[in-house]
Amino acid sequence: MEASKNHRLFEPSASIVLVGCRGAGKQSLGFMGAVHLRRKLVTEDHYFKKVTGDTRSEYLSKHGKAAFTQRDVEVFKHMLDSNRSKCIIACGMTSLMEEAQSALRAFARTNPVVYVHREEKCIRQWLDEEGAEQLLALDKSHRDCTNLEYFNLYDPSNTSIDGRSGTTTPSEHHLANRSSKLLGAREDFTKFLDLITGKGVTRIWLESPFSVSAIPPEYRSFSYTLRLRLSSLLDMGLDMEELEAHGDCVELIIDTWPNNILDVIATQVALIRRKLRVPIIYHVEENPREERRRLPDEKDRMDTQLLDLGLRLGVEYLSLDLQRSEPLVNHILDRKGRTRIIGNYLYSGFRAVTWDDERMVEDYKRAQALGCDIVRMARLCTGDSSREVLEEFKARIQNGVPDPKPPLVAYDYSVLGVRTPLQSRILNPVRHPKIENKRDHLATVSTYPSSFAALFSNFVLDPLQFYVVGANVSYSLSPTMHHAAYEFSGMPHKYQAVSCTSLDDLNQICASPTFGGVNLTAPFKVAILPHLKIKSHHASVVGAVNVVLPLRGKTSFILDHANSRNRAGPASEFYGDNTDWRSIYTCLQRAVSPRNSVQPSRTTALVVGAGGMARAAIYALLQLGCRNIFIYNRTITNAVDVAKHFNDWAAQQGITAGGAHINGVGGNSATSHEVCHVISSTRQPWPEKYSPPTMVISCVPATSSDGSPPADFEMPLQWLKSPTGGVVVELAYDPLITPLVAQMQAFRDTVGPSWVVVDGLELVSEMAIEAFELMTGRMAPKRLMTQVCMKTWEQQQRDMSSGSS
Template structure:
């Protein structure tokens, strides 16, 4: 019997006790919804979705109960058809989404189709095209047996020709024996994703037969879990005041699902955030307790705290085995939603678990497509072999724990054995842990790391656990465990604690960063960076220097503790000539807004300054575009962008659009000659780019171009020197996109510009506005990470910028009132 078990206890999705317990939880959830929504009317769109669910679930029940249909209560009670089977994909395999009706398969399929540039194939559409009737209508007209025959033939026909280059949804709703054999075969060659969702968000509280629907749901879940090889929990996107969130209501879902897909198909380590995880010194893994993740009242923004990775311990016991298989996907979904860093699943098995239970637990972890899987180096050879086959593109970290401390007297003879086991498993790193009984036990951890470096190039993490082991965590080189700020105890340390320990013991040096430019006294950048440094436990400071002369920047460079600068108007292009090295982005854009200062030792005694130039403006603009561009406006080969302005920010905006995949760009500037120089420059760098100059506001939009779904304003909203701020509105003939788009405003002085008010009035037409503070924060996050070489606590930076802007506005209003 292939079932997860511990000490002979079997687990089944249809176990009576489990069924009754989860059914009670489901009914309690509906009662709570009744209480919460009694004073609110039901959204028509949501009601329609749930009525549609009842109709489709009835269709599924009719199939499962018809003659010749397989019984899903399989005598073998198998949890997974082929646990820990191979998952190595090259990127062109068709993606198959399966799951219960209203789980979101079609929506996710359309998202995947756009992201992967693949044909979208929907079973219902194919069936109607073949028979002229929907599946429900066909069953009502011809019966379930006739429908099953057509369904089998149609499914086989589609998959014979579409095993590559497609996204397929709606197939295998309640698979026949023939379809199950096909599904089993496909699972060896194609990624099959089981889409899950909270049942309470799919079934209406007034449905007449909740027991039937719940039972149908259980049957469906069991069958799809058995034959799939990945699981994705689709978090329900809430509505405010019974109204959808507009064009962006699916944006969070898109971001989470695309990140999940990046764990299935080949991606570079840099694109997945893994490049520096084990190669840089002093990286941290944030420990996210399962109980905390299950708490809907938890402040999930804590997950974005500045750690290098976030980690969940996955362990199974007789008490939690039923919930674990249901909840792990939901916990991982929360991590994808609220943090940007790699996800580590720490798999914990025990000697009390039989082999089948261990394989099923390993399969559950692999199905989440995590960035990293952490496993014991004492894992059985059979499990090692299966993990090597099944891990897909997940990295492996091997762990070894010994009872007692890793002290000065720790036996190093086992170290080579541990390293050999890690090499056999193709680990990216090793984590060694012990249990400290006193603080003196911790010095041995440093020794072990140094000895390991002599034996292998594998990065090694080594520390003691417990109250007395905390100092070893501070000195541990990679993936030190840190706890959530709200979960701080004597048993663990926070990221801020660990960083303060490094700086107070002089392993790290305090630095100063400076915003340099004209009229920078109003800049929010110092407050943003200072708040982020404090949150991360770093003593760095950020100030500003206002100057009408670029030459004064030399004085700032030469400050003893100066670590870098943020360059603002008007010196971004002038400072380029001072750089010793520049990033490719800065070279193409021809402007630098971030400078990192390195000091190189020389024979003369005093170190030589080495200046590295970067540009993060394009990152801020591109992030605002991608975060606010609705799935309906996903970038295609025909997508067009409009850039307003021709200065340094316009260069960054064009580059941002290019990096996002846009190939048709129109430029409008009140000085046409400057616009032409800008277009000529980028035309020489990117020969496949189409650049068009709009000479004046009466110019019609080019008839052979799609209307723009991306508009970026790169002009100041206030007087600069003797030049008044441009004052115009975007012509109606340039706003012909039927699906709206995203408008990005660079200026934030004032925050609500005339152009922003103008575009906000078009929200009903699908236009989303990103203001100057959005751009400031997004480029600031990238700038912080370059200057500090640490992940940014982005939620702290966003909150600080909005708060400081509000304070400044209130102070300005109070000043005007006083003068009056």
């Protein structure tokens, strides 16, 4: 038996076409995708004018409807044929014409063609009331001429500093006036593009191998699958955010069949991606209504359509029951694209096949031969097997089946749930404690915290000690946030703040066999670099490290080191990473309005300071796509050194100041690599050649120790000329309302309402979240940590106030 040919595996450079109804967001997504993949953006309206010399309305007026329709389709076909690689093509409404859809079907044989759709109420805002129903009905025809789908989720939530959606806080640091129209769309869509081009996990792994998203769940030491039934999600009284961090991935089980099921499923997949940000396992239960039919073809019809939908939505994993009909199995394997297939075997009944039966090995070999990426074998029985019998079966697979062997998930379960949590190491099924899955025998007992805690109580994993170390960390907010996350996750770790300034003291901390990791502040971020065996790509570019992890054992494989987290032992070497930049990146991405979306050729940013945090801020801006960055620092020579560092790096990467890429297509024809500039005085006007800044990041401490301006910096009014406002990020949080924060809050309230102010408290919670995930390899409970951050800070303020009185 041979694996099927994968007909939906496209060349990574193949152009990606976006089609859909007016108002679906094709052009906005196309722009985001072009920036992310460094590709040329082709829009149908622009291409029509380029070819004909007229706009569409002008051509229609000159030549009449019949001639326009014929020419429109001709140009559409030419657009596809002339841009087959390294482009993002955003189509207009021509894609609704039958001849154009025939061209799209042909194009889809070699290229990704994505149907972009969204909630009907959002699209109606862009349509004339007359004819809207017909247009919305015609839009569904795009499913027949495309091979992928992206649901462009509209998220009306406004997330405040305490992490509660749709609520406000009375505190002065509430982030007001935050636009939500494209909140999260860029991250969702770029991840979707990474999946269909095959660049996602590989890129993350090469840049930061200890990142929680760098190692797929099937290759981690231990991983958990949060099982969610579609029926439960539709009736759920919980916010989706309450499911956060309860599993390394989500298994979406299609167990209900409403009339508009395709759109319902697409919406739920988009919600899981947006709110939980974990890989999705897509599983379709057999439809009991179809089971009652006599003909097997009728029984498989809807299941095939629903399984196809999972592949079209670009889910990371698709669960395929290998005991279903052979045509259905082959159909899915033939079209899997880059989705990984979990080949399922379910053995049930009083006479279920036992682990020592040779048929078990033969079933595994069949899944391997079919090309399944993971094999999942589960026995529904009255009593679980002894652990020894299951281990013997795994040993037979390991020793008796030739490589490459897909990872194996194998366990017993009964109506009482999984009986032996340690039977399977990866993709253990778990439930959310507040959701009753009455029909789900696989997850009626175990939750992620209880399952993970069992690894410590059974001495498989070890309690460790984590630290934040620096010159002045006695009032750090990190310990309470980390301890809250440990308790949530079932980990008995400890985290403490230690004030010190010598490398000898730091070395003593790191030498302990129970050392788990350390957050570094000044003066260690640069001084530690020569003492690290391995650094992430990010840390190397930034030139500073703020997280150090132990490398245990003599293995040379970085994956083994990453999977050794949460285990004690002597550390042979150390690994360094930088999460400061990612925290700044996240805050910027969350706060920048759609009107100020980064455009490499135009967007301008200002960084105040020239220390380690300023370096992280510049790197975050570059990762966002900004190519015009100004640095202001009291000591100009320091600013010049930082600018030269990143300009040299930009030259090495082929990144130009105008946002073009030397080896790519797009942007302008600029060849200068000077992405960073120094501005020497707050008295001088903003350089005329550049747009006023729409992103301002203050990276100076409350007190100055290195010549940098202290946190009494205020923006010169002549630099606040952006007509679309922007975002100001203040890194200092002691005091929380710095002169810059106070100035910009007043400016926002009286002059420029489009400005968003991000204070240091939001940033420090993001830093703790990033550090927790890097240190433990587990998903962080972000909302919980953010809430604890605010409450701890407020308690500190009350304690200081009562102490001073």
